Amino acid sequence: MMDLPTLLQILDSTIRLGTPLLLACLAGLFSERAGIFDIGLEGKMLAAAFLSAAVAFVTGSVWLGLVAGIVASLLMSAIHGLASITFRGNQLISGVAINFLASGLTVLLGQYWFALGGRTPSLEGAARFAPITLPFAEELRGVPVLGPVYRELISGHTALVYVALLAVPASWWLLYRTRFGLRLRAVGENPAAVDTAGVSVVGIRYAAVAICGLLTGLAGAYLACSLSAGFVKEMTAGRGYIALAALIFAKWRPWQALGATMLFGLLEAVANRYQSLNLWGLPLPVQFMQALPYILTVIILAGFVGKAIPPRAGGQPYVKER
């Protein structure tokens, strides 16, 4: 049986590893709920990770790095929006193109600027996000169970972790309690209904894509400046796709997105912790453990998690017709 400190460590790293997935998943949620499929989450995160690390290193400020990461991601979003909303192109192709663009451009610029084979130099001090100790973390230390849970698990994360967790209720509220959310969801289901109601379909879709860019920007900056200390080539390692799988698992709903991404985070955390696991006499090699999140992705995408109905107008450019 596992002891409490071990459990807390695993859960703690679940949160840390789940955070970029959660941000990317919510990003995809806004975009896809508005009818714009976004397979380019991966590329946007990668671009944001690179530019945030680069700017954070040069300026020494992680906050300027964060802004730069968001700008990079928003630029990618603008390309996707232009291709799929204004020019009514194929959203999958545009997304794939963004992934290629980010993958090539980050390494190219990285090599050109830093000559480290596509990496950025390691980030130190103020160029990384610092852990935040929540109030009373030390005072509660002595309290059994609650004290360690608060100190180890809840307190001591970087700012973006709390932003990501707060983004869940915020997204829910925005989608289900505001005029903007109603229109956004409607645009993803039947844009003609929004159009005939006198609301701009294009405007709502661009807004959704911009929110997507903002959130993937946060995710990318978190990867490079919080989870790691600098940019490494292809450092997103398929997280954009895992976030998409989680989005399907969550059936395009914010709270479920939290659960789905944290499940992926947990698998990753377990794999990191137990290099090889002996399960009732059956030895599981480390490779298997590391492959677990991807295996789960395949299972989810293959539809083993029940019927997931995507937004009805998803993937289709809106063309006015009677």
Place this chain on the structure above:
Amino acid sequence: MAERQAQGRPEAAALPPAIELRGISKAFGPVQANGDISVRVARGTIHGIVGENGAGKSTLMSILYGFYRADAGEILIGGRPTPIPDSQSAIRAGIGMVFQHFKLVPNFTVLENVVLGAEEGALLRPSLARARRELTRLAEDYELDVDPDALVEDLSVGHQQRVEILKALYRQADILILDEPTGVLTPAEADHLFRILKGLKAQGKTIVLITHKLREIMEITDEVSVMRRGEMVATVRTEATSPEALAELMVGRKVLLRVDKAPAAPGRTVLEIEDLRVRDGHGVERLKGVSLTLRAGEILGIAGVAGNGQSELLELLGGIAQGTGRVRLNGTELDLSGRGCNGRARRAAGIAHVPEDRQHLGMILDFAAWENVAFGYQDAPEYRAGRFFMDNDALRAECEGKMARFDVRPPLPALAGKNFSGGNQQKLIVAREIERNPDLLLIGQPTRGVDIGAIEFIHKQIVALRDAGKAILLVSVELDEIMSLSDRIAVMFDGRIMGLRDPARTDERELGLMMAGMDGTRGAA
């Protein structure tokens, strides 16, 4: 002749009309959908707009609702010139529209659908609460009761339509446009809708009703405008007109194209149809029990206003749609709903099909003519070279032959389908189907969008096939074509056969009445 009635009536001059259109024109490419249309709709009346499908009714109303911009003309609402560049302007001008295909979000509640786009403030809760109170009031005033918390996808079509009306009323529309509102409704639902519309009129709302059903026009409208081929041919007071007069205006009289043909010599029975029924995607019955027989060496023409079940009949016989009933071809039963219901099986059984929508079902526009000539028959042994390959040379030669025999211009097999004119596209398709020597030819709108010269040629080919002892089922909305080609005429209305006529012993007037559902086997409607 088209009569253009003087527009202004003395009593209407006192109050500005709710809607006045002046010289509206709209073209889509070479097609003139609306040409110089002027009409006035008096406040507090129900104004019908009738015309066949494709007459330009929906285009006109889409211009009024800001969906399309007119190329020329002016819109006046309540006497004031009101440009309507988008739907928002139309809503601001007090116009509400109930589209033929509803613009609802299926997985939203009724309340959310009503509020969408008309929210007050950034938060939803106050808007939803207000809408709930408003819906309760509207439900009481106009018999418009719908559960505000029901999901739209769970509602019947009739209730969904009420949601559309509620949407318009919630936006305080004074003018309500309904596009073919009864097309998807059961008779009881339609009656309920008419009660709602009468209630709205009593409250001073102005209603424009677009339809091709004359019964509805006679029953509910105060005035009626008739459109034909993109033009407004007349506006008359409903009480001063009759279904006969309207039918005549709708169908129009055109130069009759004479077809030289010998009397038919019908032989054995080729096709027997019993009680055919087809439902569309909405679950509405489109074909309501059709029975017919067709003999060899005979052309049976199906007349009717478009949208009364003719398309469904052709599609079911052609294996494109599924349905119920019995069809026997040369005594052999055809599969109407199972795996044997497909175009390939039908061709194997001896049915050739020239579909109504030739550009979608008849050919692939981006493919070359010689490739189009193979469609449906691509497995024929003479087009194949070995087990896996097509014999493209044979196909090109075949295409050249067909082009010569059917006078297709230009005679270039490599030219893409879309680069031929409508008439030449049709000649290619007719050549493909006729030269397979079918026992039964299904042919829908054979000369729609086809130039005069090609019309004559295609008509001759149809008659020649008949004289070769084949059975032909002809569907056309052109009454002339039906009258001049058919050996017998069946009139369809509302998914049923209204009656059979001998073309020598009937006239356009009688057929026009039957097409409007006014006479025939079911008696006057």
